[in-house]
Amino acid sequence: xxxxxxxxxxxxxxxxxxxxxxxxxxxxxxxxxxxxxxxxxxxxxxxxxxxxxxxxxxxxxxxxxxxxxxxxxxxxxxxxxxxxxxxxxxxxxxxxxxxxxxxxxxxxxxxxxxxxxxxxxxxxxxxxxxxxxxxxxxxxxxxxxxxxxxxxxxxxxxxxxxxxxxxxxxxxxxxxxxxxxxxxxxxxxxxxxxxxxxxxxxxxxxxxxxxxxxxxxxxxxxxxxxxxxxxxxxxxxxxxxxxxxxxxxxxxxxxxxxxxxxxxxxxxxxxxxxxxxxxxxxxxxxxxxxxxxxxxxxxxxxxxxxxxxxxxxxxxxxxxxxxxxxxxxxxxxxxxxxxxxxxxxxx
Ligand code: SF4
Numbered sequence: 001x002x003x004x005x006x007x008x009x010x011x012x013x014x015x016x017x018x019x020x021x022x023x024x025x026x027x028x029x030x031x032x033x034x035x036x037x038x039x040x041x042x043x044x045x046x047x048x049x050x051x052x053x054x055x056x057x058x059x060x061x062x063x064x065x066x067x068x069x070x071x072x073x074x075x076x077x078x079x080x081x082x083x084x085x086x087x088x089x090x091x092x093x094x095x096x097x098x099x100x101x102x103x104x105x106x107x108x109x110x111x112x113x114x115x116x117x118x119x120x121x122x123x124x125x126x127x128x129x130x131x132x133x134x135x136x137x138x139x140x141x142x143x144x145x146x147x148x149x150x151x152x153x154x155x156x157x158x159x160x161x162x163x164x165x166x167x168x169x170x171x172x173x174x175x176x177x178x179x180x181x182x183x184x185x186x187x188x189x190x191x192x193x194x195x196x197x198x199x200x201x202x203x204x205x206x207x208x209x210x211x212x213x214x215x216x217x218x219x220x221x222x223x224x225x226x227x228x229x230x231x232x233x234x235x236x237x238x239x240x241x242x243x244x245x246x247x248x249x250x251x252x253x254x255x256x257x258x259x260x261x262x263x264x265x266x267x268x269x270x271x272x273x274x275x276x277x278x279x280x281x282x283x284x285x286x287x288x289x290x291x292x293x294x295x296x297x298x299x300x301x302x303x304x305x306x307x308x309x310x311x312x313x314x315x316x317x318x319x320x321x322x323x324x325x326x327x328x329x330x331x332x333x334x335x336x337x338x339x340x341x342x343x344x345x346x347x
Contacts, residue, residue: 006125007224014167014239017219020226021234025245039148045078046090046147047131051115052077053095054132058111065095090147093197098143101193101205102134105141109134112183118175122221130172135183142173142192152201153194157238165208166194170216177213246298256295259288 007023008016015022053069056062069091073082082091102109113133120126132143146153157164169192177184190213193205226232236251246252265281307318338344 006127007227008120008123008126008171008220010128010168010171013171013220015243016223016227017167018237018239019233019235019243020223021232022239022243022245023224023227024232025234025249026243029244029248041079043147045080046086046094047115047145048078049082049086049091050094050131050145053091054111054114058114066092069095090197094145094147094195097195097197097200097204098193101143101191101195102141104205105139105189105191105207106136108136109139109141110136112140113176113180116176116180118172118179120171120175120220121178121217123224126175126224128172128175130176133176133180133183135188139189139191140183142169142176142190144169144172144192144194146194146196147198148196149198152199153196154201154203155192155194155206156203165206165212165216166192167216169194170208170213171220173208174213174217174220241294244298244302246295247302252291252295252298255288255291259292262288 012023049069053062053065056068057065062068066087069082069087073084073087075082111132112135113130115129115131116133117127117129120128130142131145134141134143153166155166155169157166173190173192189207190210191205191207194201195204234249234251240246240249240252243249262285265277267278269276269278303313303316304318307313307316
């Protein structure tokens with residue numbers, strides 16, 4: 001991870017809210033080179049295509065964006081050529097999902113802002129870029145494109161404390177209301193949508209109130225004040241998942257010591273329905289090894305990043321990236337394998 005000079009951004013807002021100490025913990029990590037993953041580059045490419053399509057919708061009144069995208073297959077956007085596969089797996093599903101959500105919120109939307117840079121109120125240096133804002137007579141719809149295939153991102157999360165609206169989107173909405181006030185004139189409802197065509201969530205959109213945005217602004221401002229104090233609170237939770245500071249965070253390293261010190265409880269009793277010492281031992285051990293799995297991943301990622309930056313780790317070195325094998329034509333491959341006496345099952 002590279003060092004961010006700003007305290008908080010869209011992608012770190014939730015982490016600072018949940019764990020104010022995470023900012024100092026991450027700042028204490030040594031800097032490393034920015035290495036873009038192939039997935040991130042593909043995401044940037046897809047964002048550029050969507051930006052171009054939304055500009056065509058806004059500036060040229062284009063309504064058939066699918067056909068427009070089709071007509072530009074083979075053209076280069078960002079770092080690669082647009083292909084049929086890109087359209088079928090990312091662009092068209094994103095357009096269809098957007099259409100559905102627009103209908104859900106009353107329809108009649110026009111493009112109000114594309115890739116707009118906005119400033120979060122009351123926190124110096126807190127900026128962000130919102131992908132798309134659409135406006136109708138009654139609603140302002142905020143859209144975030146996500147083209148990853150990993151974990152589906154929801155508009156609302158539920159936990160034991162109730163419902164939590166996606167903090168990244170709330171951050172952008174607060175910034176947009178601060179930087180682009182004209183869009184919000186009149187008594188318009190607010191909604192947000194996360195369009196993730198390759199990993200759709202079961203709740204991609206939600207309506208929110210202005211009061212929710214106000215509370216979010218106050219909470220984030222308070223969390224940032226806390227983050228700047230001496231020894232701010234560290235809270236282990238969901239936000240740890242993507243936090244690079246896990247490698248040295250006491251909330252993660254201390255349980256490793258617990259694991260080392262854990263006394264093995266042999267199974268002596270017969271299986272019972274009530275909680276037994278052996279059952280308790282298994283519950284504790286499971287919690288610790290689950291934590292260890294996440295910690296292991298972080299250590300591996302950090303080790304890899306350190307080697308890629310040019311560092312030396314005794315006993316480890318980078319392997320040359322293996323080129324992915326790809327079957328160009330399935331029929332030819334099948335035929336060749338048949339001739340080599342492979343059974344159909346094996347092929
Ligand atoms: S790993 Fe978790 S507890 Fe530790 S700093 Fe990061 S978010 Fe906070």
